[in-house]
Amino acid sequence: MTFIKPIRRVYTQEDLEKWIDSKTYNEILNFIIELQESVLSKPNDFLDTTSNNEIISKLLNLFNEIDKIIDNNPIHPKNNDSRFGKIEFKDFYNELNSKIEDLVTPICSTGIIETSTYLLNSFGDFNRIDYGSGHELNFICFLLSLQKLGVIHKEDYTSIILQIFTKYMSIMRKLQKKYWLEPAGSHGVWGLDDYHFLPFLFGSSQLTNHQYLKPKSIHNDEIIEQFQNQYIYFECIYFLNQIKTTKNNNEKLSLRWHSPMLDDISSAKSWLKIKEGMIKMYKVEVLGKLPIIQHFLFGSLLKCPEGIPEHSDESTNDDGCGHTHQHDVINTWGDCCGIKIPSAIAASESLKLERKQIPFD
Structure with a gap:
């Protein structure tokens, strides 16, 4: 097989329709479903004896090295006067880019x-x-x-989510908090997390069939704090509770205010309903949305669907965000990349420096 650097290919609604009907779309969707099923009723500390410990260790080491790169690129103290993304993120990204192939080679x-x-x-x-x-x-x-390269197998999926995906999430939380990353696209598009979707998709599977913890448990702060390290879904709620607060130090904002979808689905009768609903929602709001899929990268492992032409630069326009796209799209959440807004993390962290709380009222 000849490997190539993955590139963007989807630009129009017609391209998106071919994507949704493609083999690659189904491969990704089925892979996500298999990952979700692999952690059914399993907490984070579940001991999986079937996975390849060697590859899991290599992947964990990769993230440990990325963690070091974050530490290598500190924030300059003078750069605390803006609540938009911090420019030092580019230093981190440049170093990671220079080392990324060497980091992947052992895997x-x-x-x-x-x-x-x-x-x-x-x-x-x-x-x-x-x-x-x-x-x-x-x-x-x-x-x-x-x-696809035969490096990981189905028996590794449980550990991939419980050890590797959770490690990826911890790295992303660190990046979000340190460099004040802005939410990509329109703010609060699903009423879930400003940044993430998959933790809820995987996390709801973990909680399926739990004897005591119910969807409405997300409104109980003591339960969330107690189980945040055991269940991915609860970690997300705990994280939101830490950054979505009012000026009053003792008052957090209601989920209804900042995460209405989470609030709505907490009334579901079971985690199974939420688990199934997350897949349906992901198909529509992520895999089926042009503002997201126009940035999808196709190579030889994840092939571009047949019938999608190679678009020339003249067919698109660059809005200064580092990529090109068209805006002849209807019924999507805002523009391709949304509008630039300061993240809740930026507001929260900046006010910590002032010994104040986040002003959302």
Whole structure:
């Protein structure tokens, strides 16, 4: 097989329709469903004896090295006067870009140009200093590429989510908080997390069939704090509770205010309903949305659907965000990349420096 650097190919609504009907679309969707099923009723500390401990260790080491790169690129104290993304993120990104192939090489000996591209694009946008579900999707593409190369197998999926995906999430939380990454696209598009979708998709599977913890448990602060390290879904709620607060130090904002979808689905009768609903929602709001898929990268491992032409630069326009796209799209959440807005994290962290609380009222 000849490996190539993955590139964007989807630009129009017609391209998107071909994408939705494609083999690659179904490969990604089925992979996500299999990952979701692999953690059914399993907490984070579940001991999986069937996975390949060697590859899991190599992947954990990769993220430890990325963690060091974050530490290598500190924030300059004078750069605390803006609540938009911090420019030092570009220093982190440049160093990661220079080392990414060397970091991936111990994990896979072939296809490095493709796996490293997906991994690099998992950590946000260099130009906009933002992060969203499209970048999160790149991480799934990185994992799927490893599966296609025979590096990871189905018996590894449980550990991939409980150890590797959770490690990726911790790295992303660190990046979001340190560099004040802005939410990519329109703010609060799903009423979930400003940045992530998949933790809720995987996390709801973990909680399915739990004897005591119910969907309405997300409104109980004591339960959330107690189980945040055991369940991915609860970690997300705990994180939101830490940054979505009012000026009053003792008062957090209601989920209804900042995450209405989470509030709505907490009334579901079971986690199974939420688990199934998350897949349906992901198909529509992520895999089926042109503002996200026009940034999807196709190579030889994840092939571009047949019938999608190679678009020339003249067919698109660059809005200064580092990529090109068209805006002849209706019924989508805002523009291609949304409008630039300061993240809730930026507001929260900046006010910590002033010993104040986040002003959302």
